[in-house]
Amino acid sequence: MAATGHSLGIPEITSVGVIGAGQMGNGIAHVAALAGLPVVLVDVKAEALDKALATIRRNMDRQQAKGALTAEAKEAALGRIRTGTEMALLGESDIVIEAATEREALKLAIFKAACPLLKPAAILASNTSSIPITRLAAATDRPERVIGMHFMNPVPVMKLVEVIRGIATDEPTFDAVLALAGRLGKVTAVSQDYPAFIVNRILIPMINEAVQALQEGVGDVRSIDTALKLGANHPMGPLELADFIGLDTCLAIMRVLHEGMGDSKYRPSPLLVKYVEAGWLGRKAGRGFYDYSQDPPKATR
Ligand SMILES: CC(=O)CC(=O)SCCNC(=O)CCNC(=O)[C@H](O)C(C)(C)COP(=O)(O)OP(=O)(O)OC[C@H]1O[C@@H](n2cnc3c(N)ncnc32)[C@H](O)[C@@H]1OP(=O)(O)O
Numbered sequence: 001m002a003a004t005g006h007s008l009g010i011p012e013i014t015s016v017g018v019i020g021a022g023q024m025g026n027g028i029a030h031v032a033a034l035a036g037l038p039v040v041l042v043d044v045k046a047e048a049l050d051k052a053l054a055t056i057r058r059n060m061d062r063q064q065a066k067g068a069l070t071a072e073a074k075e076a077a078l079g080r081i082r083t084g085t086e087m088a089l090l091g092e093s094d095i096v097i098e099a100a101t102e103r104e105a106l107k108l109a110i111f112k113a114a115c116p117l118l119k120p121a122a123i124l125a126s127n128t129s130s131i132p133i134t135r136l137a138a139a140t141d142r143p144e145r146v147i148g149m150h151f152m153n154p155v156p157v158m159k160l161v162e163v164i165r166g167i168a169t170d171e172p173t174f175d176a177v178l179a180l181a182g183r184l185g186k187v188t189a190v191s192q193d194y195p196a197f198i199v200n201r202i203l204i205p206m207i208n209e210a211v212q213a214l215q216e217g218v219g220d221v222r223s224i225d226t227a228l229k230l231g232a233n234h235p236m237g238p239l240e241l242a243d244f245i246g247l248d249t250c251l252a253i254m255r256v257l258h259e260g261m262g263d264s265k266y267r268p269s270p271l272l273v274k275y276v277e278a279g280w281l282g283r284k285a286g287r288g289f290y291d292y293s294q295d296p297p298k299a300t301r
């Protein structure tokens with residue numbers, strides 16, 4: 001492990017820990033392992049880890065089929081990923097990137113539990129979509145080494161990492177994370193620590209508006225998605241994208257915006273709330289605005 005030589009002694013990042021093996025956690029593990037970094041992926045459920053490893057292999061197979069990856073490079077990358085349900089496994093990681101469910105109380109509990117197990121110099125990053133980094137940092141023993149490292153979904157494909165400094169985040173931590181993002185082949189955009197940062201401050205209210213338009217009957221699911229795909233050249237319609245992100249995550253982000261900005265223009269659409277209450281969370285649940293038990297998926301309204 002090479003030292004960077006700055007006064008706080010934060011090491012150059014040569015190993016990565018990831019907490020939460022859902023769609024984002026598996027993507028972050030994927031790109032870090034492909035960049036040659038040893039990765040430890042931790043989740044509360046062993047089944048989530050098995051599923052994540054299968055997803056990573058499937059996505060790497062796809063890259064191999066396209067000629068972007070050799071079989072040897074794929075096996076080497078997969079061999080760099082260790083998984084487990086114990087957070088103590090993160091004790092050797094230079095950076096730990098938290099990618100658990102978008103719930104502030106859960107993230108605060110994870111940060112509190114993780115700190116005593118990490119190297120004193122380890123950076124603690126959150127992939128949160130919306131929760132203030134300063135608030136998460138304040139729950140730790142190292143607020144200067146806490147930072148937002150917000151990857152986009154699907155991580156292996158999307159170029160951007162949004163980097164968010166909390167009020168206490170120091171320069172070496174910021175620099176180390178910019179360097180890591182570069183090593184992962186990503187381009188960074190720096191956001192101030194305001195609710196939902198840049199991408200989701202703009203993207204999620206658009207999705208919420210699409211759900212509101214659906215609720216009001218302005219158009220059905222297909223009309224709304226077709227309108228934005230062909231009318232604004234979006235790769236996915238807003239309802240298809242909401243299903244892809246996860247409706248629980250979209251709702252959690254709208255709630256952070258609503259509370260954090262104190263402005264009624266951010267109120268979540270009641271129909272979005274109803275879908276989440278029904279457990280229709282999108283692709284990961286098999287049903288959201290589309291029903292994925294059918295091929296092609298069938299619009300639900
Ligand atoms: C909520 C938050 O906090 C922040 C967010 O992330 S918001 C969400 C941001 N993401 C988006 O907006 C995604 C919008 N959608 C898209 O860009 C595209 O639909 C998509 C890239 C996901 C898929 O594109 P597509 O053309 O429909 O599908 P497909 O042709 O199968 O895939 C395009 C490429 O991505 C690759 N790909 C797709 N999913 C992949 C995955 N999970 N892993 C690895 N590669 C993947 C494909 O192999 C293909 O690669 P090539 O270009 O080398 O051929």
Ligand SMILES: NC(=O)C1=CN([C@@H]2O[C@H](COP(=O)(O)OP(=O)(O)OC[C@H]3O[C@@H](n4cnc5c(N)ncnc54)[C@H](OP(=O)(O)O)[C@@H]3O)[C@@H](O)[C@H]2O)C=CC1
Nearest residue numbers: 020021022023024043044048099100101102128129153245
């Ligand atoms: N979905 C998206 O498009 C994007 C999401 N994000 C952010 O990334 C984070 C993860 O989102 P996403 O991957 O979509 O969510 P998922 O629901 O796919 O995955 C979250 C994972 O975290 C696990 N988890 C829950 N509690 C713990 C815990 N205490 N310790 C370890 N793991 C835990 C969950 O397990 P279980 O299922 O058992 O609860 C699940 O496996 C969120 O903060 C989200 O806002 C950021 C960018 C894009």
